[in-house]
Amino acid sequence: TGFFTYDPGFLATASCESKITFIDGNQGILLHRGYPIEQLAEHSDYIEVCYLLLNGELPTLAQRDKFENTIRRHTMVHEQLTQFFKGFRRDAHPMAVMCGVVGALSAFYHEAMDISDAYHREVSAHRLLAKMPTIAAMCYKYSTGQPFVYPRNDLTYAENFLHMMFATPCEEYKVNPVFARAMDRIFMLHADHEQNASTSTVRLAGSTGANPFACIAAGIAALWGPAHGGANEAVLTMLDQIGDESRIEEFVARAKDKDDPFKLMGFGHRVYRNFDPRARVMKKTCDEVLNELGMADDPQLRIAKRLEQIALEDDYFKSRRLYPNVDFYSGIILKAIGIPTNMFTVIFAMSRTIGWISHWNEMISNDYKIGRPRQLYTGAEQRDYPQS
Numbered sequence: 001t002g003f004f005t006y007d008p009g010f011l012a013t014a015s016c017e018s019k020i021t022f023i024d025g026n027q028g029i030l031l032h033r034g035y036p037i038e039q040l041a042e043h044s045d046y047i048e049v050c051y052l053l054l055n056g057e058l059p060t061l062a063q064r065d066k067f068e069n070t071i072r073r074h075t076m077v078h079e080q081l082t083q084f085f086k087g088f089r090r091d092a093h094p095m096a097v098m099c100g101v102v103g104a105l106s107a108f109y110h111e112a113m114d115i116s117d118a119y120h121r122e123v124s125a126h127r128l129l130a131k132m133p134t135i136a137a138m139c140y141k142y143s144t145g146q147p148f149v150y151p152r153n154d155l156t157y158a159e160n161f162l163h164m165m166f167a168t169p170c171e172e173y174k175v176n177p178v179f180a181r182a183m184d185r186i187f188m189l190h191a192d193h194e195q196n197a198s199t200s201t202v203r204l205a206g207s208t209g210a211n212p213f214a215c216i217a218a219g220i221a222a223l224w225g226p227a228h229g230g231a232n233e234a235v236l237t238m239l240d241q242i243g244d245e246s247r248i249e250e251f252v253a254r255a256k257d258k259d260d261p262f263k264l265m266g267f268g269h270r271v272y273r274n275f276d277p278r279a280r281v282m283k284k285t286c287d288e289v290l291n292e293l294g295m296a297d298d299p300q301l302r303i304a305k306r307l308e309q310i311a312l313e314d315d316y317f318k319s320r321r322l323y324p325n326v327d328f329y330s331g332i333i334l335k336a337i338g339i340p341t342n343m344f345t346v347i348f349a350m351s352r353t354i355g356w357i358s359h360w361n362e363m364i365s366n367d368y369k370i371g372r373p374r375q376l377y378t379g380a381e382q383r384d385y386p387q388s
């Protein structure tokens with residue numbers, strides 16, 4: 001029609017103003033509220049980054065204590081929600097369960113419907129942050145047939161998640177500090193990434209005035225796809241599929257073949273065209289975990305390292321600026337920690353919840369309009385219904 005800007009895939013459209021996260025894809029810069037991700041990864045932790053994303057500033061010690069205690073107070077889910085889990089098939093994908101359960105939280109916190117009240121918005125953010133690890137671990141426990149493990153509020157966020165995943169009523173799980181640190185890093189490096197597909201989905205859903213739990217459920221659905229959060233799971237599936245170092249060349253050739261839909265999972269990024277700053281930190285953490293486990297020579301890892309090398313040297317990947325992204329390394333770390341592959345994207349969703357809710361809150365706290373894109377219509381012209 002000529003009236004609208006046509007920008008499929010939103011390659012050149014800013015959908016909103018935001019003060020939360022800055023990305024310079026050419027220079028590989030990622031800042032949360034102005035702080036570089038590398039410095040946060042080195043000196044901060046996930047809980048502090050959550051406070052920062054939500055509130056705009058780093059907390060004082062007293063503010064941090066208060067925030068952490070508030071999150072701890074909300075870690076349990078309503079007991080009735082355990083019944084809801086039982087309606088799912090045991091072999092359901094944990095992301096399918098998570099979408100449903102998080103959406104169902106709307107049915108428990110009616111005051112959250114009042115999104116015009118800043119206090120209610122804050123409590124919803126705290127509830128979501130506190131309950132996501134509990135829900136994620138419950139998804140896993142349900143799939144294994146083991147009883148749900150209640151949260152332990154004396155543990156840190158990452159330790160508590162590992163405890164709920166791996167403890168059983170018969171056996172305590174002794175949390176390995178290297179694993180807890182690696183988990184915390186994974187949470188931190190996935191916390192926010194400005195207007196990616198799932199965050200844009202949360203904003204779009206939120207722009208209609210929908211409640212925060214429903215909006216986050218929409219974000220989880222958008223994250224699930226293999227081009228987005230599903231990539232960490234897809235990396236491991238791909239490494240399994242390759243199976244042996246001798247078959248690497250065959251798969252690389254397939255990735256370059258335009259008639260073959262196969263892509264190297266964990267490579268490439270819409271915004272980062274030189275390197276992904278999160279991938280650098282993740283690679284270091286990956287080495288730490290594998291050394292701790294004495295797994296530096298794991299066969300699957302050798303395939304991963306070789307792929308990484310090919311991507312850095314081969315003209316196809318170099319000319320298209322395709323580098324290993326954050327999910328290439330996070331998948332390998334999670335596997336080494338003993339997290340089952342189908343939980344990888346669930347962990348991404350858990351980590352990204354703070355980003356989603358911070359963006360939602362930023363939008364609702366300011367003037368906003370309902371998100372309503374237009375289209376270029378290419379269908380049939382007006383025509384008459386056939387009369388017999």
Ligand code: CMC
Binds near residue numbers: 262271
């Ligand atoms: N393997 C082989 N070729 C690739 C790959 C890949 N992983 N990624 C992009 N290309 C090619 C693509 O075919 C195109 O080639 P040509 O110019 O000859 O047509 C060129 O590189 C540019 O790619 P694009 O599809 O235009 O890039 P995009 O910005 O639309 O897509 C992406 C970015 C991340 C969806 C894509 O690179 C991809 O599918 N990667 C694999 C999945 C993945 O790892 N996703 C996780 C992203 S990071 C975490 C997150 O955001 O959730």
